[in-house]
Amino acid sequence: MIKAIQDYYDDDFSLCYGCGRLNPKGHQLKTYLKNNDTISKHTPKNYHIAIEGFVYGGLLASLIDCHGTGSASIFYARENSIEIKNYNAPRFVTGNLNVNYIKPTPLQKELLIKGVLKEITSRKVITSISIVVNDVICVTGEVTAILLPDNFGK
Amino acid sequence: MIKAIQDYYDDDFSLCYGCGRLNPKGHQLKTYLKNNDTISKHTPKNYHIAIEGFVYGGLLASLIDCHGTGSASIFYARENSIEIKNYNAPRFVTGNLNVNYIKPTPLQKELLIKGVLKEITSRKVITSISIVVNDVICVTGEVTAILLPDNFGK
Numbered sequence: 001m002i003k004a005i006q007d008y009y010d011d012d013f014s015l016c017y018g019c020g021r022l023n024p025k026g027h028q029l030k031t032y033l034k035n036n037d038t039i040s041k042h043t044p045k046n047y048h049i050a051i052e053g054f055v056y057g058g059l060l061a062s063l064i065d066c067h068g069t070g071s072a073s074i075f076y077a078r079e080n081s082i083e084i085k086n087y088n089a090p091r092f093v094t095g096n097l098n099v100n101y102i103k104p105t106p107l108q109k110e111l112l113i114k115g116v117l118k119e120i121t122s123r124k125v126i127t128s129i130s131i132v133v134n135d136v137i138c139v140t141g142e143v144t145a146i147l148l149p150d151n152f153g154k
Numbered sequence: 155m156i157k158a159i160q161d162y163y164d165d166d167f168s169l170c171y172g173c174g175r176l177n178p179k180g181h182q183l184k185t186y187l188k189n190n191d192t193i194s195k196h197t198p199k200n201y202h203i204a205i206e207g208f209v210y211g212g213l214l215a216s217l218i219d220c221h222g223t224g225s226a227s228i229f230y231a232r233e234n235s236i237e238i239k240n241y242n243a244p245r246f247v248t249g250n251l252n253v254n255y256i257k258p259t260p261l262q263k264e265l266l267i268k269g270v271l272k273e274i275t276s277r278k279v280i281t282s283i284s285i286v287v288n289d290v291i292c293v294t295g296e297v298t299a300i301l302l303p304d305n306f307g308k
Contacts, residue, residue: 015203017210025201047179049169050247051306056171057248058216065212093204094211097253152205 004030008089018066031070068143071115072125092145158184162243172220185224192269222297225269226279
């Protein structure tokens, strides 16, 4: 896998405002495997503000959400020896999203979003996520992601 | 209080992408007291999509977040007999946001967001939130909101 996991979702699963490659208005988050963990990067717009100088918490929750489902896809494929290619990446949706705002997240900085596998079953993946700016952890979270069946919505 | 609680935040606290009256690019969520509980309404844009026909979970988390902080302000003012007027509404930020996606939330519908007070202390308010479409609960959540000092950022 050389591209982001979101670039391997089926077209029908690529419309997500947070991470879909086919949603031109969305954030188009891209999640990669790096060693044993996952990373994404995102620089918020200047209007994604909570209070002067700090990033809007709803955006941070959204990034954790999409990084969590993307990471779930990566970890699930690895666990099940699925060779990722166009466009077979397993698609997960969120069952639970839990976010802790540890410190205010500064605007106008690139956010590093990291994912670590916590638990995996036949159709559920739980990941621990953190958002880091200049080596400081600003937000932590946990995403419980549920595998969508291939024929969902068809 | 006849306007939404967000219309009574100080200008400096009204920039939020989710609910700030001074953020023209944002959602401008408006939260009202109704009997003992709180309500907001929001109709997502057609590009706020997760999968065809359903609302993006990051937006739903964002609405719960801002409804939670707005509700915290309303409940805190009521508890402390603060008469809300221009522009003295207490401003809360989110410490923890926990969201359960119960059912896919249909697009192109008005979402009703409801808040119920769960716990209140001298600087923390916890609310239980639900997002309802056509009388069906699609999402539930809990927001732990922390009171900002008046002089925050000044």
